[in-house]
Amino acid sequence: MTVPASTRAAVLRAHGEPLVIEELPLPGEVEPGAAIVRITCATLCATDVHLWNGAMSWPGMLPMVLGHEMTGTVEAAGPGTVDALGRPVKAGDRIGWSESVCGRCYGCTVLRAPVACADRGYGFRQRADRWPYATAGLAGHAYVTPGALKVVLPDDVADTWAAAAGCAVKTVLHAFERAGSVRPGSSVVVQGAGALGIIATAVARTAGAGTVITVGAPGSRLELARRFGADVVVGLDGDAASRVAAVLDATGGRGADLVLDLAGAPGVGAEAVDMAAWGGRFVVVGSTGPRPDPVPLGTIMGKELTVLGSLNGDVGDYYRAVEFLRAFRTRFAWDELFSEPVGLGGASAALASMARLDQVKAVIHPWLP
Numbered sequence: 001m002t003v004p005a006s007t008r009a010a011v012l013r014a015h016g017e018p019l020v021i022e023e024l025p026l027p028g029e030v031e032p033g034a035a036i037v038r039i040t041c042a043t044l045c046a047t048d049v050h051l052w053n054g055a056m057s058w059p060g061m062l063p064m065v066l067g068h069e070m071t072g073t074v075e076a077a078g079p080g081t082v083d084a085l086g087r088p089v090k091a092g093d094r095i096g097w098s099e100s101v102c103g104r105c106y107g108c109t110v111l112r113a114p115v116a117c118a119d120r121g122y123g124f125r126q127r128a129d130r131w132p133y134a135t136a137g138l139a140g141h142a143y144v145t146p147g148a149l150k151v152v153l154p155d156d157v158a159d160t161w162a163a164a165a166g167c168a169v170k171t172v173l174h175a176f177e178r179a180g181s182v183r184p185g186s187s188v189v190v191q192g193a194g195a196l197g198i199i200a201t202a203v204a205r206t207a208g209a210g211t212v213i214t215v216g217a218p219g220s221r222l223e224l225a226r227r228f229g230a231d232v233v234v235g236l237d238g239d240a241a242s243r244v245a246a247v248l249d250a251t252g253g254r255g256a257d258l259v260l261d262l263a264g265a266p267g268v269g270a271e272a273v274d275m276a277a278w279g280g281r282f283v284v285v286g287s288t289g290p291r292p293d294p295v296p297l298g299t300i301m302g303k304e305l306t307v308l309g310s311l312n313g314d315v316g317d318y319y320r321a322v323e324f325l326r327a328f329r330t331r332f333a334w335d336e337l338f339s340e341p342v343g344l345g346g347a348s349a350a351l352a353s354m355a356r357l358d359q360v361k362a363v364i365h366p367w368l369p
Contacts, residue, residue, distance in 0.1 A: 003036050003076045008366070009139035010344045011128050013063045015054030018348040024065070024133040026141055030078040033146030035089055037072035041159035042137030043338065044347075044354055044362040045069055045167050046194055052351045063128040066347075067137025067364065071096045071153065071162040075141070083150040084315045093152050096162045096322070098170070098315040100147035114149065114314035115174075121147070137163070138347055140366045149315035153322065160338045160363055161325045164195070167312065168361070169321035172199045172262070174313030175285045176207065179258055185210035189247055189256040189275050190230075192263030192286055193221035195337055195361050198228050200262055202332050203324070205229025209258075213250050215243055216263065218357055228332055240271050247275040255280060262286040269295040273305065281306045337361045343368030 007026055010019035030036055048066045050056040074093045081089040089095060100121040101108055107116030114120070126135045132143040144150060153162050182188060188204040190197050193216025204212045205228070214225040215234040222233040232250045234243050247256060255277035261268050264286030272282045273296055282305055287293065300307060313321075325334055341363040342350055350362035
């Protein structure tokens with residue numbers, strides 16, 4: 001198989017502007033542990049939207065190729081390239097991959113937590129004008145670096161599912177792991193009705209929660225949340241007090257045993273603390289960036305709440321995410337999360353559509369016209 005010398009990619013050069021279709025170089029040789037992959041599917045994440053519109057930004061980040069949920073077919077693999085389970089990665093294999101890690105830092109070696117890697121990377125940490133240029137999903141090919149944590153995918157998992165498992169699904173599973181078990185019959189509040197919120201609703205349902213409450217918007221997403229296991233949905237048309245009252249009403253006045261922030265909107269922390277039951281747990285997943293968000297510490301103390309942060313997940317969460325989607329494929333219609341695929345030329349419109357909340361998960365097939 002001849003490996004191309006370059007690849008088409010949709011490059012972000014200015015926040016809020018259409019992506020620019022460019023040709024980026026691919027490495028002439030594949031390092032040991034690395035691979036060149038023909039991208040078959042990329043699914044867009046809210047982080048991609050925030051990077052595109054500038055809600056997430058840092059000096060020197062542009063130009064970049066967006067897309068950190070993707071899957072593809074290996075066209076070339078370097079010597080000794082294996083996946084996270086030690087299985088050889090070879091041409092023709094369909095793989096997904098999680099973030100890249102260095103394997104040498106304190107987080108990797110002492111904490112043994114890939115999420116804590118000092119040089120933990122995603123495609124969006126790599127500038128498109130520096131080697132290895134194409135490492136993300138909105139491209140025809142990607143260079144999967146030696147440190148990227150790869151998984152050879154089972155044949156019965158759709159490309160869209162495998163791509164979304166690489167961030168959205170594994171993030172949710174990691175958050176539930178951080179929270180500890182969902183006690184049978186307990187009440188769970190999911191703040192946010194985007195992809196993470198809907199997946200979290202399904203996880204809470206399958207984990208044995210007695211009452212699952214999903215808070216978010218728009219109404220079409222709340223209806224989707226119902227189909228994914230929500231007993232009660234709460235819209236954003238009222239104020240914070242009305243949302244808290246709705247949760248208390250649904251839980252017999254006690255509040256929720258577990259609250260997960262998967263929205264990241266201003267004020268969700270204070271609402272979560274008010275929604276939580278005495279002795280409850282609050283997991284912060286969706287809030288990003290340095291923006292302060294007031295939280296009533298006296299209420300945390302008085303209710304003896306446990307507050308936990310949860311950042312994305314690692315390759316173990318990714319592997320379990322794929323298996324979760326497989327295990328509950330007959331219970332939940334996962335395909336309802338995904339829009340009709342578009343090519344690289346439609347990626348800018350897809351990002352804008354997701355920013356308007358018109359789509360839950362946009363899908364990019366780089367080889368479509």
